[in-house]
Amino acid sequence: xxxxxxxxxxxxxxxxxxxxxxxxxxxxxxxxxxxxxxxxxxxxxxxxxxxxxxxxxxxxxxxxxxxxxxxxxxxxxxxxxxxxxxxxxxxxxxxxxxxxxxxxxxxxxxxxxxxxxxxxxxxxxxxxxxxxxxxxxxxxxxxxxxxxxxxxxxxxxxxxxxxxxxxxxxxxxxxxxxxxxxxxxxxxxxxxxxxxxxxxxxxxxxxxxxxxxxxxxxxxxxxxxxxxxxxxxxxxxxxxxxxxxxxxxxxxxxxxxxxxxxxxxxxxxxxxxxxxxxxxxxxxxxxxxxxxxxxxxxxxxxxxxxxxxxxxxxxxxxxxxxxxxxxxxxxxxxxxxxxxxxxxxxxxxxxxxxxxxxxxxxxxxxxxxxxxxxxxxxxxxxxxxxxxxx
Numbered sequence: 001x002x003x004x005x006x007x008x009x010x011x012x013x014x015x016x017x018x019x020x021x022x023x024x025x026x027x028x029x030x031x032x033x034x035x036x037x038x039x040x041x042x043x044x045x046x047x048x049x050x051x052x053x054x055x056x057x058x059x060x061x062x063x064x065x066x067x068x069x070x071x072x073x074x075x076x077x078x079x080x081x082x083x084x085x086x087x088x089x090x091x092x093x094x095x096x097x098x099x100x101x102x103x104x105x106x107x108x109x110x111x112x113x114x115x116x117x118x119x120x121x122x123x124x125x126x127x128x129x130x131x132x133x134x135x136x137x138x139x140x141x142x143x144x145x146x147x148x149x150x151x152x153x154x155x156x157x158x159x160x161x162x163x164x165x166x167x168x169x170x171x172x173x174x175x176x177x178x179x180x181x182x183x184x185x186x187x188x189x190x191x192x193x194x195x196x197x198x199x200x201x202x203x204x205x206x207x208x209x210x211x212x213x214x215x216x217x218x219x220x221x222x223x224x225x226x227x228x229x230x231x232x233x234x235x236x237x238x239x240x241x242x243x244x245x246x247x248x249x250x251x252x253x254x255x256x257x258x259x260x261x262x263x264x265x266x267x268x269x270x271x272x273x274x275x276x277x278x279x280x281x282x283x284x285x286x287x288x289x290x291x292x293x294x295x296x297x298x299x300x301x302x303x304x305x306x307x308x309x310x311x312x313x314x315x316x317x318x319x320x321x322x323x324x325x326x327x328x329x330x331x332x333x334x335x336x337x338x339x340x341x342x343x344x345x346x347x348x349x350x351x352x353x354x355x356x357x358x359x360x361x362x363x364x365x366x367x368x369x370x371x372x373x374x375x376x377x378x379x380x381x382x383x384x385x386x387x388x389x390x
Contacts (some may be wrong), residue, residue, distance in 0.1 A: 002341075024278050029279045029280070029317070029318045029319075030279065031257055032051075032052035032272070032275055033271045033272070033275055034038055035054065035256065035268045035271065035272060036259060036260070036264060037054070037256045037257055037258050037259045037264075037265075037268055038055060038058070038060055038238065038258025038259075039054055039055030039056060039058050039060055039178070039179040039255075039257050039258060040052070040053065040055075040056075040103045040179055040254070040255060040256045040268070040272065041053045041056045041179040041180050041182070041183045041188070041253075041254070041255045042252060042253070042255075042272045042273075042275070042276050043186075043252070043253050043254075043255075044250070044251070044252060044253075044276070044280070044282055044314075044316040045186075045187055045190060045244065045251035045253050046249075046250075046251060046282055046284075046316070047282065047313035047315060047316045047322055047358060048187065049315045049316045050180070050183075051252075051275075051276050051280055051316070051342075052182070052272060052275065052276070053179065054076040055179065056178060056179050056180040056306065057161055057178050057179075057180055058178060058179075059161055059164045059176040059177070059178055060176065060177065060178065060179070060237065060257045060258055061171060061172075061175065061176060061234065061236045061237035061275065062169055062175065062176070062177045062182065062232055062237065062240065062257075063169045063170075063232030063233050063234040063236075063237035063240055064104065064127050064163060064168065064169040064171060064230065064231060064232035064233065064234075064240075064258040065177070065182055065230055065232040065240050065242055065257075066073075066166070066167065066168060066169030066175065066177075066232070067123050067124070067127060067132060067167075067168060067169060067230060067232075068182070068185055068189060068229065068230050068242065068340065069124060069150045069153065069154065069164060069185060070132050070135070070136070070146075070150065070167045070168070071120070071123055071124055071189070071193075071196055072124075072153060072155055072185065072188060072189050072192070072193060072196070073139065073146065073149050073150055074135055074139065074196065075189070075192070075193025075195070075196030075197075076153065076192070076193060077139050078193075078196070079192075079193060079196070082139070083116060083138065083139055084116065085115070085117035086116070086117070087115070087116040087138065088113045088114075088115065088116075089114050089115070089116055089119055089134055089135070089137075089138045089255060090111070090112075090113050091108050091109060091110050091111060091112050091113075091130075091134055091135055092110065092133075092134070093110050093113060094115070094133050094137065094143065095108065095110075095130050095131075095133040095134035096108070096109070096110040096130065097128075097130045097261065098110075099108065099129075099130065099133075100129040100130055100168075102132065103168075103170060104126065104127040104128060104129060105126075105127050105128045105129055105130045105131075106119070106123075106126050106128030106130050106131040106207055106212075107123030107130070107207065107208050108122070108128075108131065108134060108207075108208070108210075109130075109208075110261055110309065112297050113258065114134065114207075116135065116138065118137050118207055119131045119134050119138075120135065120196075120199065121199060121202070121207075122205065122207060123135065124199045124200055124202075124230075125199065125202055125203075125204065125205040125212065125213075125214050126205055126207070126212040126380065127215060127230075127231070129168035129169075129170065132167040132168040132210060133167060133168070135167075136167045140330075143166065143167055146163060146167055147164055147166065147167060150164040150167070151163060151164055154181075154185075155185050157180070157185060157188050158184055159179075159181040159184055159237070160181070161176075161177070161178045161181055162176065162178065162181040163176055163177075169232055169234070169237075170234060171234045171235065171236040171237070174252055178256055179255040179256075180255075180256070182255045183242075183253050183334075184257050186228075186229055186242055186244060186253045186255070187253065189229065190244065190251070194237065197227075197228060197272050198318060200216075200227065200228030200229050200230070201219060201226075201227040201228060202214065203219055203220070204307065209285070215231040215262070216229070216230065216231055216241065216243065217229070217262070217266045218241075218243055218245075218266055218269060218270060221270065224245045224273055224274075225245050225246050225247060226243055226244070226245040226269065226273075227244060227245070227246070228243070228244045229242045229243060229253075230242050231262075231265070232282040234250050237257070237258065238257070238259055238260060239258075239259045239260065239261055239262055239264060239265040240256065240257045240258065240259075240265060241255075241256050241259075241265040241266065241268075241269050242253075242254070242255050242256075243256075243269045243273065245277075247275050247277045247285075249282055250268050250277065250281065250282040250316075251282075251283060252272075252273055252276045252277065254269045254272040254273050254276075256268045256269045256272065279318060279319055280316055280317065280318060280319060281316070281317060281318075281319050281322060282314055282315070282316045282317075283314070283315055283317065283322050283325065284312055284313060284314050284315075285313055285315060285325065285327060285350065286308065286309055286312070286313045286327075286348075287312055288308075288309060288310055288311050288312050289308060289309075289310065289365060290308055290387075291306040291307070291308050291365060292307055292308040292309065292327075292348060292362070293306075293307050293308075293329065294306050294307065295307055295331065295335055296335065297335045297336070297337055297339065297368050298334065298335065298336045299336050299337045299338070300336075300337030300338075300369065300370065301337070301366040301368065301369045301370065302368055305335060305339055305364050305365075305366060305368050306347070306364070306365040306366055306384075307329070307345065307362050307363065307364060307365060308362070308363065308365050309348060309360050309361070309362065309363065310342065310361070310363055311360070313348070313350075313358070314358075315350050315357065315358050317352065317357075321352055324352050324353060325346060325350060325351075325352055326350070326351050326352070327350055327351070328348075328349050328351065329346055329347065329348045329349065329362050330346050330347050330349070331345055331346040331362075332344075332345060332346045332347070333345060333346075337368045337369060337370045338368060338370050339367065339368040340363045340364065340371055341362065341363075341364055341365060341366055341367050342363055343363060343364045344361045344362070344363050345362055345364055346361075346362040347359050347360070347361060347362055348360045348361070348362045
């Protein structure tokens with residue numbers, strides 16, 4: 001197996017080197033810029049690698065970033081067929097816009113009927129507290145029941161330092177999250193509910209004759225390709241902004257919480273994104289379901305099985321280090337038939353300077369059935385002698 005590992009490492013280095021040398025970039029990464037916020041995270045979307053952080057795990061008030069989880073639950077309910085964006089929603093007194101006189105709202109009226117699709121845009125684009133309550137009641141029957149869904153989804157996403165107590169984000173003692181948890185939620189929004197996420201790049205929405213503009217000012221910044229995500233502000237939280245932007249195959253997520261103004265949250269987020277795109281790059285060494293290596297199979301109707309990954313692999317590195325990227329693999333078991341397509345048989349590792357920086361499950365890409373009695377007997381004898389010889 002050592003020869004195979006060496007051969008794969010050499011091929012991978014050659015492929016990535018072509019990408020890396022096009023951009024003659026420094027291999028030394030400076031410290032992240034100073035960010036005037038209570039806490040922040042800059043995360044690479046594909047790999048989940050944190051590129052910069054401060055107080056990443058400190059509990060802070062999310063304010064209207066809470067609506068990202070409200071939106072995520074709605075997206076999951078649509079994916080599962082439990083609700084439709086064509087549903088008619090009757091607005092209750094709890095969801096009446098008059099309940100939120102000093103905060104953002106969609107201006108929905110009690111007793112009226114509103115399409116779920118409009119309410120969804122009222123949540124995402126207009127940051128409407130009233131729209132959040134209306135959709136929560138439509139999905140779960142009550143706001144409290146919907147909040148239970150929010151917390152369950154948070155647990156499933158690994159948001160271990162977050163708790164939601166309402167659907168809109170108005171200050172509450174039991175409402176808190178962390179910059180890192182919000183980055184995890186951002187990943188999930190983009191990955192799990194892409195139709196829901198597409199709405200986040202829309203710059204304006206008109207309802208009841210009132211046009212409101214998306215508060216994420218970076219959507220208008222032509223120096224960045226920003227397509228989300230959400231702002232938030234209360235007296236207790238300060239000014240928050242979660243942003244995602246792309247450059248080529250790279251997507252970054254920035255979470256900035258607790259700045260002093262709307263302009264500050266935009267400026268600090270832009271500094272983080274520019275830092276990430278300037279000094280890091282994401283490479284995709286292997287494609288899903290493409291053969292990474294073939295290995296000997298014992299007792300099978302064929303002698304070899306193709307091994308690879310079930311998803312595209314991504315590795316985020318300082319610019320200029322991609323040429324040093326190598327790959328190796330470890331088998332966790334003797335490959336003995338029967339083997340089913342998708343069986344996990346080992347791990348694929350990526351290294352730079354002999355340090356593991358990422359790993360993915362290595363799986364069988366095809367079925368291997370048991371061989372005939374004679375071929376299995378021969379393999380048994382060979383395996384017995386190999387074991388005796390160590």
